[in-house]
Amino acid sequence: MIQIQNLRVSVEGKEILRNIDISFETGKTYYLLGQNGSGKSSLALTLMGHPKYYVEEGIITIDGENLATMTPDERSHKGLFLSLQNIPEVRGVRLGEYLRTIHNKHLSVGNKPLSPFLCRRYLTTLTKELSIPDSFLDRDLNVGFSGGEKRKIEILQMKLLNPKYIILDEIESGLDIDAFRTVAELLARVKNPENTLIIITHNFRMTEFVKPDEVIILKTGEIVERGGAELVEKIGMEGFGE
Numbered sequence: 001m002i003q004i005q006n007l008r009v010s011v012e013g014k015e016i017l018r019n020i021d022i023s024f025e026t027g028k029t030y031y032l033l034g035q036n037g038s039g040k041s042s043l044a045l046t047l048m049g050h051p052k053y054y055v056e057e058g059i060i061t062i063d064g065e066n067l068a069t070m071t072p073d074e075r076s077h078k079g080l081f082l083s084l085q086n087i088p089e090v091r092g093v094r095l096g097e098y099l100r101t102i103h104n105k106h107l108s109v110g111n112k113p114l115s116p117f118l119c120r121r122y123l124t125t126l127t128k129e130l131s132i133p134d135s136f137l138d139r140d141l142n143v144g145f146s147g148g149e150k151r152k153i154e155i156l157q158m159k160l161l162n163p164k165y166i167i168l169d170e171i172e173s174g175l176d177i178d179a180f181r182t183v184a185e186l187l188a189r190v191k192n193p194e195n196t197l198i199i200i201t202h203n204f205r206m207t208e209f210v211k212p213d214e215v216i217i218l219k220t221g222e223i224v225e226r227g228g229a230e231l232v233e234k235i236g237m238e239g240f241g242e
């Protein structure tokens, strides 16, 4: 479980999140919704340990351990995964090699690292599932990839690492109608009693594929409403309001 108590966060001296109290329980799916600029990405980046997001007050724990003292890398090893809203391009790092490196760095005890050959074979099964050409594995990480292709690569990383806590920041953005369905169906299959999904989205159709256990609404850096799937329907009809 990830537990957030009385969280207050600032960026470059400007307060962007306050009074945040939430628990993300294992086995559940959460939707984090809100207007543009309400603080959704800031909360995701704070959880992952982005150095610009400064925790002024409050406690965040992951499976009982204090998250604040962990580096982003340590958070990742604790099972935290974030698919960024703005996905960076990394020149000079080949996608296939990058994926093999992160896979081998996240091995569970007793598992052997994958050789380039075996890893390629494994990655090919994942690329097929996501309708990504294999040749992408030989290209630089995200360089020149379309918006939708970058999203798919994020999903590929998620499948590869099988993380316990999955935060997806607008994973649907830029996906065409078929890719949206592929990704939504895949997420529905990824969900299991051992993991937690935290979905940030502006496309409420996602909830038809991956059912929310809890819906959390942020407004100007604070939680203003929480509820079940019925909240999505209400906001779909009425909007977030002023």
Ligand SMILES: Nc1ncnc2c1ncn2[C@@H]1O[C@H](COP(=O)(O)OP(=O)(O)OP(=O)(O)O)[C@@H](O)[C@H]1O
Residues within 6 Å of the ligand: 011, 012, 016, 034, 035, 036, 037, 038, 039, 040, 041, 042, 043, 052, 085
């Ligand atoms: N690094 C930063 N520097 C300055 N301001 C920031 C920074 N990060 C976030 N903010 C500000 O914090 C507020 C919340 O931004 P955030 O990106 O978390 O919103 P969001 O809910 O993810 O919006 P969207 O739906 O548009 O993605 C905004 O007013 C934004 O300008």
Ligand SMILES: [Mg+2]
Residues within 6 Å of the ligand: 040, 041, 042, 085, 169
């Ligand atoms: Mg955002």
